[in-house]
Amino acid sequence: MEEAAFSLSDCRICPRNCSKNRAGNERGFCLASGEKIMLSRAALHYYEEPCISGTRGSGAVFFSGCNLRCIYCQNLEISRMRIGREVSIERLSEIFLELQEKGAHNINLVTPTHYAGEIREAVLAARKNGLLVPTVWNTSGYEKAETLAALSDVIDIYLTDFKYMDGKLSADFSQAPDYPEAAKEALLEMLREKPFPVYGEDGMLQSGVIVRHLVLPGHVRNTKAVLEHLASLGKEHFILSLMSQYTPLREIPKFPELGRRLTPYEYEKAVDYALSLGFDDALVQEGKAAEESFIPAFDYEGV
Numbered sequence: 001m002e003e004a005a006f007s008l009s010d011c012r013i014c015p016r017n018c019s020k021n022r023a024g025n026e027r028g029f030c031l032a033s034g035e036k037i038m039l040s041r042a043a044l045h046y047y048e049e050p051c052i053s054g055t056r057g058s059g060a061v062f063f064s065g066c067n068l069r070c071i072y073c074q075n076l077e078i079s080r081m082r083i084g085r086e087v088s089i090e091r092l093s094e095i096f097l098e099l100q101e102k103g104a105h106n107i108n109l110v111t112p113t114h115y116a117g118e119i120r121e122a123v124l125a126a127r128k129n130g131l132l133v134p135t136v137w138n139t140s141g142y143e144k145a146e147t148l149a150a151l152s153d154v155i156d157i158y159l160t161d162f163k164y165m166d167g168k169l170s171a172d173f174s175q176a177p178d179y180p181e182a183a184k185e186a187l188l189e190m191l192r193e194k195p196f197p198v199y200g201e202d203g204m205l206q207s208g209v210i211v212r213h214l215v216l217p218g219h220v221r222n223t224k225a226v227l228e229h230l231a232s233l234g235k236e237h238f239i240l241s242l243m244s245q246y247t248p249l250r251e252i253p254k255f256p257e258l259g260r261r262l263t264p265y266e267y268e269k270a271v272d273y274a275l276s277l278g279f280d281d282a283l284v285q286e287g288k289a290a291e292e293s294f295i296p297a298f299d300y301e302g303v
Contacts, residue, residue, distance in 0.1 A: 005150040006117025008035065013147055014067045014113050015182040030065040030114040031081040037115050038064035038084030040077070042095045042302030044104055049241050049283055051205040052106065052136065052159065059104030059133070061095060062298065063111050068140050069175040072216075072258050074247055074295050079111065083298045092122040093129070095302060100133050105204050106157065108136040116147055123154040134206050142179055143186035148193070158190040158209045165225035172255070173216075184229070187211065191237050209238040214246055215270045218257030223270045231277040240282040242274055247295070 006013060008022040020026040020033075027033045044057030052058050062075075064084030077083045087095070096107050107126075112119055123135055134156035137148075141161040148155075162183050164170040170179035190209045197208030211230060215223045230240060244267045252258045274282050 005144075005147045006120070008117070011114075013116055013144070015142055015144055015176075015178060016067055028067075028114060030067045032065045032114045034086075035118075036086040036088065037092055037118050038081065039087050039092075039095075039303045040064050040083045040085070040298040040300065041296060042099060043296070044099070044102060045108065045296065048108065048159070049210060049239070051199070051203060051239070052108065052157075052210070054105045054202070054204050056103040056105055058106055058108040058136070059096070059099030059102070060108040060110055060138075060296075061092075061099070061112075062296070063109070063115055065114055066111050066140070067113055068142055068179075071173055071252055071255070072246070072248070074249060075111075075298075076249075077298050085300050085303050087303060089118050089121050090125070092118065093125040096122065096126040096131055097129060098302065100131060104133060106134045106136050107131070108138055108159070110138045111140070112137060113139060113143060113147070116151060120151055120154050127154075141183040141186055142174075142176055143182065143189075145185045145189035148186060148189045152193045156194075156207050157205055158194060159212065160187065160190060160209065161212045161214070162187065162226055162230065163214065164222060165229055166219075166222045169219065169222055173258075187233070191233065195237055197239055205239075210241055211238050212241045212243055214243045215262055215267055216246060216258070217248075217260050217262045217266060220266050220269050224273050227270075227274050227277055227279070231279070235278055240274065240279050242270060242279075242282050242284050244285045 011020050011022050011028050016029045018029045020028040025033045041062040045060035046053050046057045048058050064078045066079035136157040137155045138159045167177045171177035194208050198206045200206050246262050248259050
């Protein structure tokens with residue numbers, strides 16, 4: 001199953017099923033090609049959820065490319081492969097160990113889906129050489145359950161978005177009309193593998209699922225639909241992170257609402273609705289989270 005799930009010669013790693021021969025240097029929808037991994041940064045990161053970043057930081061490894069085309073993407077430099085440096089599986093494994101040595105609470109794999117097979121090999125190699133901290137699959141949620149199942153022996157924590165319950169929004173904003181159904185199936189697989197959060201003595205998450213939802217300006221109705229679906233899965237099985245940090249970086253004439261920040265009133269409505277559904281322990285954000293300074297510099301640090 002693993003070989004089929006991670007094949008680069010007929011790539012079907014993600015729900016795009018674009019079938020590109022990435023091993024033969026064809027570009028997938030994600031813009032990845034060839035057998036090398038493209039990284040833009042590997043460094044301690046302090047702006048994730050508290051149970052991920054802790055006091056020493058999360059060992060964030062930013063992969064270039066993405067299987068979505070979010071028109072409001074904050075990491076456009078790397079998601080469109082404008083920035084990236086090639087590394088081997090061996091080097092990726094070394095990077096994991098270097099981040100652990102720097103004190104990282106975990107290895108945080110950011111936008112990793114299109115390199116799933118290579119990451120699995122790198123994690124296994126790093127564990128043989130002393131990697132002890134948890135691994136975090138930091139994803140948009142646009143995943144295939146079979147790919148996640150093939151990673152189950154190397155991933156400890158799923159840090160996943162659940163962006164949309166509205167297929168028209170996911171088509172308009174991310175070129176993925178099937179996002180809601182794909183995200184539902186992926187999340188069920190994540191919860192099957194990690195049915196309850198497990199914490200260490202220091203309060204850091206060691207295993208489990210965090211579900212992020214970014215409230216978009218003008219689209220609180222979508223947020224409410226997402227929250228209703230998540231509540232139906234059993235609130236005790238995951239940690240909800242309700243995010244207000246939407247940052248408008250460019251004008252989007254077709255969708256002018258995306259050219260502004262989320263209002264306090266919109267976010268309050270989202271938080272109140274989450275509370276009404278029983279999400280009493282949800283992680284919420286303050287207004288400062290929308291500052292552009294929270295976006296890291298993609299300068300090849302640690303690569």
